[in-house]
Amino acid sequence: MSQSFKVNVNSTFDFDISETESSQLNSIKTSASEHHVLHENSSYKTEITRSDFNKKEFQVKVNNNIYNINIINELDSLIKEMGFEIGSSKVVNDIKAPMPGLILEINVKNGQEVSENDTLLILEAMKMENVLTSPRDGVIKSISVEKGDAVEKNQLLIEFE
DSSP states (O other): OOOEEEEEETTTEEEEEEHHHHHTOEEEEOSSSEEEEEETTEEEEEEEEEEETTTTEEEEEETTEEEEEEEEEHHHHHHHHTTOOSSOOOOOOEEEOSSSEEEEEEOOOTTOEEOTTOEEEEEEETTEEEEEEOSSSEEEEEEOOOTTOEEOTTOEEEEEO
């Protein structure tokens, strides 16, 4: 069974392209991001100028004209119909206490830049130390607790800018 793709160009034009059609494209790779394409006796110089594989969005220059392209396959369509998002990432702007406990240590300050997985603070709960790490790169906007504070579940601990 041949897979098909829905291709949207410049948020205006929609095309259905089969796997067979795409494999029959007369294309020669001339560099890492450039191709020379022959189609219906016409020659085209193409270059992929920007790509986001998670969102399946590409910007392609064809003979010095820029085109923004979105590619969706059958699985992507099915996932979207079910109400899910493809390649989306949730931006976390705050850290809340996952359980009631006691703040043992705070490893960051207001205005500090942090990277994903950096230790933010240590929360003691049920005689166990829980290390809370940064879910993303960012800058600390505010810290709502101090060392030694008792916190409740879902209490705001840290906010990102």
